Amino acid sequence: MVKMLTKSRWNTVKVEQLAANTKHALAMGPFGSRITKDNFVDSGVPVIRGVNISNDLFDHKNLVFITETKADELAASNAFPDDLVFTHRGTLGQVGIIPWGYYPRYVVSQSQMKLTCDQTKVLPMFLYYYFRSEWGQHELLSHTGGSGVPAISSPLTTLRNATIHLPPLPTQRKIAAILSAYDELIENNTRRIAILEEMAQSLYREWFVHFRFPGHEKKKMVESPLGLIPEGWEMVKLGEVCNITMGQSPSSEYYNSRGEGLPFHQGVSDFGERFPTDRMYCSIENRIAEDGDILFSVRAPVGRINLANKKIVIGRGLCAIRSKTGNQRFVYQQLKEQFQEEDTIGNGAIFKSVTKEDMHNIKMLWPSTEIISSFEKFLESIFSVLDVLTKKNANLRKTRDLLLPKLISGELDVEQLEIAGVEESEERETKAVEA
Numbered sequence: 001m002v003k004m005l006t007k008s009r010w011n012t013v014k015v016e017q018l019a020a021n022t023k024h025a026l027a028m029g030p031f032g033s034r035i036t037k038d039n040f041v042d043s044g045v046p047v048i049r050g051v052n053i054s055n056d057l058f059d060h061k062n063l064v065f066i067t068e069t070k071a072d073e074l075a076a077s078n079a080f081p082d083d084l085v086f087t088h089r090g091t092l093g094q095v096g097i098i099p100w101g102y103y104p105r106y107v108v109s110q111s112q113m114k115l116t117c118d119q120t121k122v123l124p125m126f127l128y129y130y131f132r133s134e135w136g137q138h139e140l141l142s143h144t145g146g147s148g149v150p151a152i153s154s155p156l157t158t159l160r161n162a163t164i165h166l167p168p169l170p171t172q173r174k175i176a177a178i179l180s181a182y183d184e185l186i187e188n189n190t191r192r193i194a195i196l197e198e199m200a201q202s203l204y205r206e207w208f209v210h211f212r213f214p215g216h217e218k219k220k221m222v223e224s225p226l227g228l229i230p231e232g233w234e235m236v237k238l239g240e241v242c243n244i245t246m247g248q249s250p251s252s253e254y255y256n257s258r259g260e261g262l263p264f265h266q267g268v269s270d271f272g273e274r275f276p277t278d279r280m281y282c283s284i285e286n287r288i289a290e291d292g293d294i295l296f297s298v299r300a301p302v303g304r305i306n307l308a309n310k311k312i313v314i315g316r317g318l319c320a321i322r323s324k325t326g327n328q329r330f331v332y333q334q335l336k337e338q339f340q341e342e343d344t345i346g347n348g349a350i351f352k353s354v355t356k357e358d359m360h361n362i363k364m365l366w367p368s369t370e371i372i373s374s375f376e377k378f379l380e381s382i383f384s385v386l387d388v389l390t391k392k393n394a395n396l397r398k399t400r401d402l403l404l405p406k407l408i409s410g411e412l413d414v415e416q417l418e419i420a421g422v423e424e425s426e427e428r429e430t431k432a433v434e435a
Helices: 067-073 124-132 134-141 155-158 169-208 328-336 355-360 369-411 422-434
Strands: 011-014 026-028 045-048 065-066 084-088 093-099 105-106 113-114 163-166 234-237 240-247 263-264 281-282 293-297 306-307 312-314 318-323 363-366
Touching: 026 155, 045 067, 045 234, 065 113, 065 328, 084 124, 105 113, 113 155, 124 134, 124 169, 124 369, 134 155, 134 163, 134 369, 155 355, 169 369, 263 355, 306 328, 318 328, 318 355, 328 363, 328 369
Parallel strands: 045 105, 263 312
Antiparallel strands: 011 163, 026 113, 045 065, 084 093, 084 113, 234 363, 240 318, 263 281, 293 306, 293 318
């Protein structure tokens, strides 16, 4: 790990010194059977899981809920806006910060712990970015163990004793303001991506679920294994209309994080809004996905989808799908429609993994060539904007991640910088703390 350079005015403190003087300021999620899938309801108090803190600031997709009464029973595991959330079992190193403006409280899952900060000493957003840095990650991951699921040993003790190099509050605000500006741009683009994705999916449903495609009034409906469909349309198997490459994992000796070889994706851990983020590489070419291929997860969670935006090596958790007729957009939207609910396939049966045969036998609706071509033309401009926004986000993340260590270490001096909005933010925080 790179040695941290810090200013002489920066103090070295432990996390326990930065925790609020309130009950359960440092706490873990509920143990064992205190919270299970049976407790989940359609709305109520959201439960934070790893999927909600795996990308950028916080992801409100895929939330599950428990009742207010159940959340009261788990008061020690309640978390609130500005609290930090850490994963201590499973995907280690995940850090999130709970945003304002969504829910008044949350509950952290069994695999997490939370920290409420004393905001007279530390800005939560600064601490969030600190734990995203290599130094913060080192503090969190220096005590890991377990022969099965990866876990932090004595997680609360590890968090309490984690060392922080802490600048004065005004400097914390400036550092957080610079980094969060990038995250806000990413979040705005992500919202636009979600809207465009929904537009594309709504168009698919209109044409191919409700059968309100151009000229549908003149089409006779006939029986098929999928129910009534327009005359001339077919039910086919995925393997009949697409080439499918099942991933295969090379020996780990060929893996590296130095950029040697092609990007390597074992499963969905680095899936993004649309394209995966490259983190690991493989020095030998084994099973390949080409630029434009649909990446489909074949191990839990089955059915999660991304697109390859370059040539990559795929491991056993993925397969690559390419239309034999060049109709990638249509195939992509149909698979997204079929696999809205992860780990289900076919008639809704639950699968934790699927085989090559399972993939080849997925039933697909196949309209006339003219209808598919018309649909893909409608999608052309949407896909073009989606690609631009996704690439913008990739560049924003890259720049943010280059700045992060330089700002958190003090290598880039921000003390003399005037940053718009920081003074107003300081006044609001002071009033909030006093209140």
